[in-house]
Amino acid sequence: MPIRWIDAGTVSDLRSQSIYHGLGYAQERRTPDTIVLATPESPYLCVGHFQDPARELDLEFCRKSGLPVIRRETGGGTVLIDSGQLFVQWVFQRESLPRKVEQRFETFIKPIVETYSFFGIDAKLYPVNDIHVNGRKICGTGAGTIGEAEVVTGNFLFDFDTEKMVQALNLPGEVFREQTRESLNKYLTTFGKEKRSQPDRKEVIEVYMAQCRKVLGRDFFDGNLTEKESKEMELIEEKWREEAGHFIPLSRPEERLLKIHAGVWIGQMKHAARGGFIESVIRMNENRIEFIKLKADAGNATAKDWNGLETSLTGAVLEREQLSDRLAKYFSSHREQGGFHIDDWVEALLRIRNEKKRVTGRE
Amino acid sequence: MSHEKINECVIPKDLHYSVEDNTWVRLNEDGTVTVGMTDIAQHLAGPILHAKAKGAGTDRKKGKPIATVESGKWVGPVKSPVSGVITEVNEKLAGDAQLINRSPYREGWVVKMKPEALDAELKEMVTGDQAVAAYKAKIERDNIKACNHIEGSDTY
Numbered sequence: 001m002p003i004r005w006i007d008a009g010t011v012s013d014l015r016s017q018s019i020y021h022g023l024g025y026a027q028e029r030r031t032p033d034t035i036v037l038a039t040p041e042s043p044y045l046c047v048g049h050f051q052d053p054a055r056e057l058d059l060e061f062c063r064k065s066g067l068p069v070i071r072r073e074t075g076g077g078t079v080l081i082d083s084g085q086l087f088v089q090w091v092f093q094r095e096s097l098p099r100k101v102e103q104r105f106e107t108f109i110k111p112i113v114e115t116y117s118f119f120g121i122d123a124k125l126y127p128v129n130d131i132h133v134n135g136r137k138i139c140g141t142g143a144g145t146i147g148e149a150e151v152v153t154g155n156f157l158f159d160f161d162t163e164k165m166v167q168a169l170n171l172p173g174e175v176f177r178e179q180t181r182e183s184l185n186k187y188l189t190t191f192g193k194e195k196r197s198q199p200d201r202k203e204v205i206e207v208y209m210a211q212c213r214k215v216l217g218r219d220f221f222d223g224n225l226t227e228k229e230s231k232e233m234e235l236i237e238e239k240w241r242e243e244a245g246h247f248i249p250l251s252r253p254e255e256r257l258l259k260i261h262a263g264v265w266i267g268q269m270k271h272a273a274r275g276g277f278i279e280s281v282i283r284m285n286e287n288r289i290e291f292i293k294l295k296a297d298a299g300n301a302t303a304k305d306w307n308g309l310e311t312s313l314t315g316a317v318l319e320r321e322q323l324s325d326r327l328a329k330y331f332s333s334h335r336e337q338g339g340f341h342i343d344d345w346v347e348a349l350l351r352i353r354n355e356k357k358r359v360t361g362r363e
Numbered sequence: 364m365s366h367e368k369i370n371e372c373v374i375p376k377d378l379h380y381s382v383e384d385n386t387w388v389r390l391n392e393d394g395t396v397t398v399g400m401t402d403i404a405q406h407l408a409g410p411i412l413h414a415k416a417k418g419a420g421t422d423r424k425k426g427k428p429i430a431t432v433e434s435g436k437w438v439g440p441v442k443s444p445v446s447g448v449i450t451e452v453n454e455k456l457a458g459d460a461q462l463i464n465r466s467p468y469r470e471g472w473v474v475k476m477k478p479e480a481l482d483a484e485l486k487e488m489v490t491g492d493q494a495v496a497a498y499k500a501k502i503e504r505d506n507i508k509a510c511n512h513i514e515g516s517d518t519y
Contacts, residue, residue: 049431049438050413075436099505100407101437128409128435145439361410361434361461361513 001032003216004223007205008038013068014237016040016081019225020089020153021073022233024146026226031149033096034223035212036089037205043082043161044068045168048075048142058170059249067168069247070240074144074151077259080168084159084190086201088112088208090152097150105129105141108152111211112139115156118207121194130262136189137261156208157190158198172256172268175281175293183260183283257355264290267352273298273344282352287318287363289349298339308334318353320346367495372510373402374498375468379488381444382497384426387468388444388488395450396481398429399472400441403498405464406510408434414460416441416452416474423449423476425484430473432460444488447478466517 008019016038023034045067047053053069056078062069081087090097090108097104109125116123116131116138123139126132131139131154141154162184171177191198213220225233257267263286270279276298283291292313294306312330316322327342357363366375374380378387385404389397405411416430423429428440429449453472455462463471478484489497 048433048436050415050433073438075433075438100507101409101435104437105435141436143437145437359412361412361464 002219002221004032004034005220006036010039010041013040013042013044018233018237020091020151021236022229023091024149024151025232026229027147027149033092038087046070047078049073053247054250074142076142080165086156088154091149094150110215114211115208119199133189136187138189159192160190172253176268179266187260187264269351271348273340278348289316369499369502370509376491379490380494384442386444395475397472397475402467405467411460411463414456419449421449445478445484446480447476449474450477451475464513465515
């Protein structure tokens with residue numbers, strides 16, 4: 001059966017999300033597999049199904065800036081979606097996609113990778129479901145079962161408003177915020193950054209369609225939304241509008257873990273140690289410390305800053321033995337340990353990696 | 364518990380299965396049933412990061428979601444294999460959703476329910492050797508080479 005192709009063009013913020021939800025809820029056994037392309041006319045923030053918008057976002061900033069917040073019914077993290085992106089949505093019958101989630105993402109990602117490659121960008125799948133260009137993320141994905149349909153979504157990034165994203169996030173402090181800014185600039189890329197000039201969207205869509213045809217081995221037909229699908233979209237938009245009214249802003253968190261991409265994370269953890277606390281802001285890349293800022297207080301600490309220790313720990317892999325060795329070496333020539341044992345420091349530093357493992361299920 | 368392994372996927376023979384939705388039902392002595400995801404379901408999903416069940420007291424028809432899970436950016440429902448009222452939710456899943464991966468048939472159960480039409484609905488499920496045969500066909504059809512088990516899984 002051929003695939004229905006819907007190029008929705010530029011649509012409202014809510015509609016860019018409600019299309020695939022509506023298609024999912026309206027899906028019947030005879031509904032064709034459908035690929036939708038859409039670009040929102042204005043920016044908005046979108047959180048994953050299991051995320052709490054108040055923990056993720058500075059809702060006061062979002063409100064003042066006129067940025068709607070939507071909680072989608074697919075997985076993944078917080079994203080800023082705007083007119084600099086081409087949103088790709090697959091709404092398929094269950095048996096049309098691989099049953100294993102990991103393989104489903106592989107199938108979905110392949111035509112996006114090939115399309116970027118066509119435009120001279122060396123994009124590759126970064127397991128499980130990112131697309132990277134030389135260590136920088138160029139596409140995010142999400143998936144879910146909506147109604148009876150299997151849905152997978154992703155995007156082509158033409159441009160990205162880093163500053164808006166940085167301001168919209170609920171972060172613990174300015175050190176963390178600055179790291180987020182720096183990391184997004186360093187580890188997120190776009191058509192614009194890679195090629196200096198952005199390709200024509202129409203051309204991207206044509207190439208993408210050809211790649212989908214190749215990967216899926218199926219024909220396409222230009223289709224429209226049915227009345228039932230449109231009705232479902234309106235219902236979910238209404239639900240989101242109502243839900244947004246109940247989002248209550250939260251104060252800044254003391255601890256936070258933020259994913260920049262699958263390999264790069266920023267964390268701020270406050271570790272209660274014997275006699276005080278050790279607070280760390282760490283950016284890790286493949287579990288290796290790229291940036292670290294420490295604050296420690298055992299009541300009798302004399303150290304004013306930890307610059308030397310931070311330098312000594314930069315580049316270390318966040319694993320017990322290596323951290324212990326570096327700390328022991330550092331403190332053998334620096335007497336001041338802040339009143340803490342080396343074990344306290346190790347436990348404090350490992351918390352970010354442990355937290356990452358807890359939320360991702362992976363090392 | 365007697366079980367079969369097909370391509371490393373474990374199928375206990377004393378449970379009743381809704382094969383298409385990859386859920387199982389255990390009949391309890393007090394008239395309730397325990398419901399969970401199969402070993403195949405946990406394999407297909409990958410490491411489960413979140414699991415949220417509908418609350419106790421929720422009335423569900425067969426085929427409607429009794430819980431939602433997230434694994435690796437995919438969110439999906441656990442569909443009820445029976446009609447009835449949820450009487451108990453596995454609270455441990457809120458703090459450790461990977462219990463479903465590690466112990467799909469024991470510690471990782473999802474809800475307990477008081478069924479409303481159990482006799483009729485059990486006829487639509489399979490158990491014992493019939494379940495093994497049904498899953499053998501499904502595993503071939505879905506091209507599952509081997510079920511993956513994360514560290515700390517139940518040993519059979």
